[in-house]
Each structure stands twice: as C-alpha cells, then as structure tokens.
Amino acid sequence: MQHNNKNSSETNxxxxxxxxxxxxxxxxxxxxxxxxxxxxQDTRRKAGLWPYSKSTDTAPTTTxxxxxxxxxxxxxxxxxxxxxxxxxxHPAIKEVANEAIKEFGVHSAGSAALLGNTRLSLQLESxxxxxxxxxxxxxxxxxxxxxxxxxxGFIRPNDHVLLDVLSHSCLQEGAKAAxxxxxxxxxxxxxxxxxxxxxxxxxxxxxxxxxxxxSLFSMxxxxxxxxxxxxxxxxxxxxxxxDAAHDIGCIxxxxxxxxxxxxxxxxxxxxxxxxxKSFASNxxxxxxxxxxxxxxxxxxxxxxxxxxxxxxxxxxxxxxxFNIIGSEEGRVRRQSLMDNILYMRGKMSESGLEVLGDPSPxxxxxxxxxxxxxxxxxxxxxxGAIANLVEYPAVPQGGARFRVQVMADHxxxxxxxxxxxxxxxxEDSGCQFQNFKEGLPLNCNQSAQAA
Ligand SMILES: Cc1ncc(COP(=O)(O)O)c(C=O)c1O
Numbered sequence: 001m002q003h004n005n006k007n008s009s010e011t012n013x014x015x016x017x018x019x020x021x022x023x024x025x026x027x028x029x030x031x032x033x034x035x036x037x038x039x040x041q042d043t044r045r046k047a048g049l050w051p052y053s054k055s056t057d058t059a060p061t062t063t064x065x066x067x068x069x070x071x072x073x074x075x076x077x078x079x080x081x082x083x084x085x086x087x088x089x090h091p092a093i094k095e096v097a098n099e100a101i102k103e104f105g106v107h108s109a110g111s112a113a114l115l116g117n118t119r120l121s122l123q124l125e126s127x128x129x130x131x132x133x134x135x136x137x138x139x140x141x142x143x144x145x146x147x148x149x150x151x152x153g154f155i156r157p158n159d160h161v162l163l164d165v166l167s168h169s170c171l172q173e174g175a176k177a178a179x180x181x182x183x184x185x186x187x188x189x190x191x192x193x194x195x196x197x198x199x200x201x202x203x204x205x206x207x208x209x210x211x212x213x214x215s216l217f218s219m220x221x222x223x224x225x226x227x228x229x230x231x232x233x234x235x236x237x238x239x240x241x242x243d244a245a246h247d248i249g250c251i252x253x254x255x256x257x258x259x260x261x262x263x264x265x266x267x268x269x270x271x272x273x274x275x276x277k278s279f280a281s282n283x284x285x286x287x288x289x290x291x292x293x294x295x296x297x298x299x300x301x302x303x304x305x306x307x308x309x310x311x312x313x314x315x316x317x318x319x320x321x322f323n324i325i326g327s328e329e330g331r332v333r334r335q336s337l338m339d340n341i342l343y344m345r346g347k348m349s350e351s352g353l354e355v356l357g358d359p360s361p362x363x364x365x366x367x368x369x370x371x372x373x374x375x376x377x378x379x380x381x382x383x384g385a386i387a388n389l390v391e392y393p394a395v396p397q398g399g400a401r402f403r404v405q406v407m408a409d410h411x412x413x414x415x416x417x418x419x420x421x422x423x424x425x426x427e428d429s430g431c432q433f434q435n436f437k438e439g440l441p442l443n444c445n446q447s448a449q450a451a
Contacts, residue, residue, distance in 0.1 A: 015371030076384030116309030143274025146284030153301030221357025249278030
C-alpha cells in the first residue's frame with residue numbers, strides 16, 4: 001500500500017516538530033517518558049513522512065531496492081549509500097572476504113587489548129601506516145569509536161577542547177566524556193579559534209588544549225584552512241585533531257583527502273579515519289606521530305580497550321580497499337567520482353537547485369522548510385529515487401536538505417534522472433527554489449501550474 005495521506009490532518013501534524021522537541025524528556029520513569037517521541041514519529045510514519053531507518057533488500061549499489069521502516073518498498077536509483085569509491089561489491093573485495101572467513105571464521109572474539117587482534121588486523125595497521133607516510137595507527141571497531149577515542153583517550157579534566165560547532169557527534173561526545181572545559185568556535189572560523197585560544201592561554205598555561213576539526217564537514221560539504229589552524233595551534237601551544245572520515249581514500253590524486261591536497265598530512269597531530277565511507281566496511285582508526293602516543297591510546301581509550309576488535313573479515317576487506325585505493329585503479333575511481341560530482345553539481349545549478357558547499361562525494365541540495373522537505377522526500381522515493389533527507393537539528397532550522405551521496409560507479413543517466421525526479425518532487429511539494437529554466441525564482445507549485 002502506498003502512503004498517500006496528503007492534506008489529511010494526520011499529514012499536517014506530521015509536517016511539524018523535530019527530534020529536538022524530545023531530546024530532554026522529564027519524569028521519573030525513563031521508559032514512559034519517551035512515549036511522546038514515538039507518538040510523533042509514528043504520526044510521521046503513518047503519513048509516509050518518516051524517511052529514516054530504511055533498509056536495503058539488495059547490495060547498496062547505484063540502483064537498489066530498499067524498504068522504509070514501515071515496510072514500504074522503494075526501488076530505483078540510489079544516492080543514499082556511503083560507498084563513495086563503489087568498492088562494497090567489488091569482486092576482489094568479496095574474494096578476500098571469503099578467504100578471510102575460510103581461514104579465520106567470522107569473529108575477532110576479543111578486545112585488541114587482549115586476544116582480539118589477528119594477523120590481518122596487524123597487517124592492516126601497517127598498510128594504513130604506509131598510506132599515511134609512516135604515522136602510527138590504532139584500529140577501532142567503528143569510525144565513531146575512533147573519533148570518540150582520539151579525544152577521550154588523551155584529554156583529562158583540566159584540559160580544554162575547542163571544537164568547530166559542526167564537529168561530528170563522536171568528537172563532541174569524546175570531549176564531554178573527558179572534560180567540562182569545552183568550547184565551540186564558529187564553523188571554519190580560524191579567527192574565532194585564535195581568539196578562544198588566546199583567552200584560554202591567558203589564564204591557563206599548564207594544561208593541554210585540543211583543537212578539533214574535520215577535513216570535510218559532511219552536512220555542509222566544506223573544509224577548513226588546516227594550515228591556518230596549525231599556525232593558531234602553534235601560537236598557543238595547542239594540539240590539532242583532524243577527522244578525515246569523509247575524504248580519506250576518495251579525494252585528491254593520492255586519496256589523502258584535504259590533508260593531502262593542503263600538504264598538511266604531517267601537520268595534524270591526530271588524524272581520525274573511518275572505513276565506512278570509502279573502504280567498504282565498518283571500522284576506523286586514529287593515526288598519531290609517535291609509537292608512545294599509539295601505545296597510550298591502546299590502553300587509555302575506552303572504545304579500544306573495552307570493545308571488540310575489528311573482525312578478520314573487516315580487516316581483510318579494508319586492507320584490500322587500501323590496496324585498490326593506492327593503485328592506478330583507485331586513481332581512476334577517484335577521477336570518475338570527481339567527474340560525477342562536478343557533473344551533478346553543474347547540472348543541478350543549471351536546473352535551479354541550490355547546491356551547498358564545495359565539490360565532494362556529498363552534494364547537499366537545499367530544500368528549505370522541514371514540512372515541505374518531508375513531502376518532497378516521500379515524493380522522491382515514490383518516483384523511484386533514494387536520497388537522504390537531513391533536517392533540524394542535524395542542520396539549521398528551515399535548512400532541510402537532501403544529502404546526495406555520489407559513488408564512482410554512478411552513470412550520467414542515473415545522475416540526470418535523479419535531478420529530474422528531485423525537481424518533480426520539490427515542485428509537487430511546494431518547495432521554493434529558483435527554476436532558471438522558467439526564468440525568475442518561482443514557487444514550484446506556480447511553475448508546475450504554468451507548465
Ligand atoms: C566526521 C565523522 N567522524 C566519524 C564518523 C563515524 O564514522 P562511522 O560511521 O564509520 O562510525 C562519521 C560518520 O558519519 C563522520 O562523519
């Protein structure tokens with residue numbers, strides 16, 4: 001059955017509210033007090049306006065079949081998966097996964113601090129270390145746990161953490177677990193970093209300050225000036241952490257992301273990486289400059305010591321992915337990916353869609369008001385295209401957007417089709433956007449009526 005309750009009062013109540021409204025429930029019963037969230041979510045679900053927690057019925061390739069969390073099937077072009085280098089169904093990757101299972105079984109069966117490492121995970125550490133030109137590497141079971149560890153493992157209650165306001169949850173949670181001295185600076189604003197560092201150092205010359213940024217911010221698809229951050233850190237004796245989850249492996253001639261493009265690989269004190277975007281697996285790492293820092297992290301970061309190690313299958317997959325990414329095939333894949341990104345951004349802008357940020361595998365397309373964005377998202381899947389909707393509080397209020405995720409294997413016709421369907425979906429749901437083909441900025445409903 002297709003969700004189609006447009007204009008009903010249920011739909012209207014599904015168009016308002018946000019996750020933010022239920023973040024601080026009150027009352028003594030922690031189970032009962034979360035029910036209002038479910039009521040709101042279920043209203044949205046019944047109206048077909050809960051686009052989250054979808055599941056795939058096929059591999060997450062450029063076309064796929066998925067279900068929403070009410071069991072409704074969505075089938076068609078897929079721009080919602082994080083597999084930027086299109087490695088998740090690569091024959092060589094599947095082959096090493098099968099071989100690893102034959103040799104090791106499927107489980108690491110322990111923390112890396114005990115007996116969880118395997119020959120494969122140790123080889124993977126060396127592979128990444130070589131890729132990062134000699135940095136020391138600690139593996140983690142997810143990218144999230146790596147980001148958390150890089151902050152929590154090193155920072156102590158008297159230290160200070162200064163984060164970009166858009167820093168990923170894992171970095172913020174790592175900071176919260178470590179100290180109460182947490183500050184946020186304006187997004188990408190190095191002047192604001194320097195001002196805060198000066199203020200901290202004016203009263204505390206004894207303790208550490210960790211400056212936290214990302215080399216590619218996923219919701220906005222933009223990048224800091226890492227050299228300027230390094231200079232500010234040097235001036236105030238601070239340490240620099242760069243989370244490279246989204247660009248490592250997939251951006252730049254050599255796949256070193258913006259750290260490589262800006263010539264800053266050896267200027268970051270701590271690098272966080274995730275395997276889940278370009279390396280076809282769950283998992284992540286923290287890279288540091290010294291063996292001493294590596295050994296410390298292994299025993300003092302909670303998500304390393306008290307969580308199971310990466311499985312042998314994951315280690316084999318990621319190692320093969322690094323091999324491909326470091327080879328001529330990887331260079332060609334990165335080029336196809338960037339060609340797709342530039343083609344998509346160009347065509348979208350020509351069509352009057354508002355594309356945010358800079359070229360990266362994430363193409364944020366502004367939709368605007370949350371209610372219309374929810375309707376547009378439903379319509380898009382009914383038209384046979386899948387793209388993630390991101391709304392407040394993940395992005396600013398009224399700034400809902402499609403977070404389009406591009407893969408190296410997407411074809412031009414698939415990209416063209418997405419743009420066509422996205423415009424139809426936005427027009428159908430009354431979004432405001434500039435339709436240059438029609439001339440002036442239009443309300444899409446008007447443009448649809450005029451057509
Ligand atoms: C900047 C950043 N760090 C860490 C993570 C977590 O990585 P994973 O999803 O692999 O656990 C993400 C993923 O969304 C991210 O965007």
